[in-house]
Amino acid sequence: MGARWIKISVMYFAIALAFGLFMHYTVQLQWKATHAHIGVLGWLSTGFIGLIYSFYKEAAETALAKAQFWFYNIGLPFLLVGMMMVYLDVPHWLFEFCVSGGGIAVAFSAVLFVVNIFKHVKCTSS
Template identity: 80%
Template sequence: MGAKWIKISVMYLVIVLAFGLFMHYTIQLQWTATHAHIGVVGWLTTGFIGLIYSIYKDAAETGLARAQFWLYNIGLPFLLVGMMMVYIDVPHWLCELFVSGGGIAVGLSVLLFFVNVFKYVKSTS
């Protein structure tokens, strides 16, 4: 499970770098918050979860870990697309649906991660 998280995080690294270059060359700096979320929640947090699950394999193989994986990786793209919708002309309700739906999914995923870590991560010494 850890390797899946790490591979997905590398995809977010490519996306955040490409998005940053887009912002730079078009001088469209209003996307800064979205860019930061792609980097921190997409690249760093996803990669860190992958490292934890690579070290603590018992935690990575639970039903909580699988539910967390799917909630996070379905919710995060919705959240990020919703954040981009703020700056383009879409109905407010649609933007709110993407941001709220994605954000709730990611938040629930983090809650599952919290429970999973405290339940299954044991000291190795």
């Protein structure tokens, strides 16, 4: 499971770089919050989750980890597209569906991650 998270994070890294270049060369800096979320939630958080699950393999194979994976990786694209809709002329319901639906899915995924880590990662004393 850890390798999956890391591979997805690398895709978000490439998207963040490309989006940043797009913003720079078109001087459309209003997209900065979306760019930051691609980098932080897409690249950094996803990669860090992958590293944690690579180290704690027993936590990575639980039903909680699998549910977390799907909620996060379905919700995050909706959230990011919804954030871009702020500056586009789209129906308000579509904007709300993407931002709220995606945001709630990502937040729920974060809760599952916290529960999974506390439940399945054991402290060892040396």
